[in-house]
Amino acid sequence: MPRISLETTTGSENFAYTITTPTDTSTTEIVQGLPTVLFLHPVYIGSAIFHPIYADTRLRRFNLVAMDLRGHGWTTAKVEDTYGSEVAAQ
Secondary structure, three states, rough: OOOEEEOOEEEEEEEEEEOOOOOOOOEEOOOOOOEEEEEEOOOOOOHHHHHHHEEEEOOOOOEEEEEEEOOOOOOOOOOOOOOEEEEEEE
């Protein structure tokens, strides 16, 4: 699973993600010009919950992006006492 390093309000963090396109089940770039669907998983369940969705040909005509949120899966971003909805949205 690829990771991206981002500067956040809590410092430099690494987020794991999966990108699926009409031609690739796992890639590092979206296909320009196609709509992109972002999947955000619920608490305690990582982005792996979305992997069966990637086989659906009705959805595979789009870029599908799922990421492991802080404290989940392969994401190493910290969850601190100041973490709340505002930090999550940023």
